[in-house]
Amino acid sequence: MASKTSKGLTWYAATWRLPNLVWQFLFFVVPLAFLFYLSFWLVRNYRMVPGFDSVNWVKMLSKDYFWDAYYFTFCMALVATVITSCIAFPCSYGLAFKTSNATRRWAIFFLIIPFFTSYLVRIYSWQVILAENGVINAALGYLGLNPFIMLNTVVGTLVGYLTLALPLVVILQTLSLSNIDRSLIGAAENLGCGRLRVVFTVIIPLAKIGLIVGAVFCFILSFGDFVSPYYLGGSKPPTLSILIIDTTKSGQQWPRAAVVAVSMILTLLVVAFAAVTAAYRKRT
């Protein structure tokens, strides 16, 4: 009798989960498996031929330009993550602890607005601002300073990454900071912990999960982004996503591009898994 009910419930639950499972399987697992399979195909006379040969992997992983791009992309994403988290934190802290509920609601609303416009449009507008004869350098020239080259440098790329990730990271951090039990902050002060010290000894540990999830989002978005390094960074040095474009353009090398794509996905899986594990690890 009891087992019948529990079985019934399982079927009921499974029915609701089914659409999601089907969707994930068809549009995530299957393409991923195909991408992986594609990385073993061959190209003959500019045409792809199905096969199962590890030559693409050997070729790509033995090339210095692949590892240079990998290292550069990883470092840029890491720098963007650190900068974004550091800029976002004071802002989120202010929104979570120093503003009224109404102000916080409006702020979160305004942080969502950037997502209304295409990322590409926002990046183009940065070109106008960052260009050698753009808004910033015009202002610097007005002050009698030499123009500061930002477009087609890593500065440009980082500005693009921040444009992409900062609003999202601020929202995630603000939400996790707002959920902190205020009495814990009061308790820390009550036990002799000064205002600034409270931030590091109590608030950051309490908001750890939200802060790490925000950072992971920033890393994932920056690591895989193609628009910023292309339009603001001038593709030099190339990131992995630009390497994919270049590889497909040169002689229809889709299988080699698949090698790059699979290595990117594996990297992100490892990073995300490690970060989430760290976020939920108990500290004593």
Added chain:
Amino acid sequence: MNDSLVVFKNVVKLFGEFVAVKEFSLEIKKGEFLAIMGPSGCGKTTTLRMLAGLDQPTSGEICLNGKLMNDVKPSERDTPMVWQTLALFPFLNVIKNVEFGLKMRGFSADERRIKAMTWLKRLEIEEFASRDISQLSGGQRQRVALARALVTEPKILLLDEPLSALDAHLVIRMQSVLTRLQRELDITFVYVTHSQSEAFAMADRVVIMAKGEIEQIGTPREIYRAPANRFIAEFIGRNNIISGSILDKKENLITLQSKAGPFSVSSPEKLSLEVGEKLNLVVSADVITVSEKKPEADNVIECSLIGEEFIGSIVTLFLEAKGGIEFKAQIQQREIQNLDIRSGSQLFLSWPTASGHILPK
């Protein structure tokens, strides 16, 4: 030599338009167990938070140990608090929680460990030292919160409804833990609660607050037997409040005419009362004797039973006298066996003249 540790002088606290605390003046003595009691929203917790520096008074002065505290940051006061929510740090284990205050004061790791372990032992929770907070029961968490607050050896401990989340039997145990600790340490405890039983069981002195003001200060016995006004008489429960006017006044005996009949009561020394004046008589439910036959006593009234409330060894009877006046009487469970208690039973209530208390208006 002044023996007050804390002095509140005309302290006012406003939250926007709302007056949380108004013109609050109070002296708390060294080594005293003081309870601040009142209904929700009466300003008792705000008062405690102001003492800890977590809220700033809008006006007035708060002195601790003779020093004006108004501009002293909470982290620079030595006024540890046990929170209603306990506010234990979930990301630290038991001993790290207890060590927190010592760490902030710059004690070395060894000293911290030794002091923290001493307190864990004293509160009989040393076996849980390396456990997570989430693995503890309510009573164990309570003890961790106490150890964390006391480990820095403060002169005063603030407690904000610390027992409100515990089961009834644990409340009784923790009450004895608290009173014993307070006596052994000989420090001041300021205990905020809405529970009359907690305040009366532990405190040397009780402050009753309502709407941000002090209604009465006194020992539990004084407040129980001689409530200062109608609010307190009603707030501390199980009191019969009889309204009437003075029919006769002889030396120290007043006869009060009420809807339920005339009652006699000892005249309070401090009040000068005139014949014909309206006043309220308080007779607490536990001084009333219940009998089936009309007894020989100072005050007797015949009532019919309308209900009873049974909470273990004590039974509260609800009765109605003529004129629709309701009475409550508390008697021992074993006494009730000799009575005929059915709904509508006619019973006689009686109490001695000296047991009544006239409310100053």
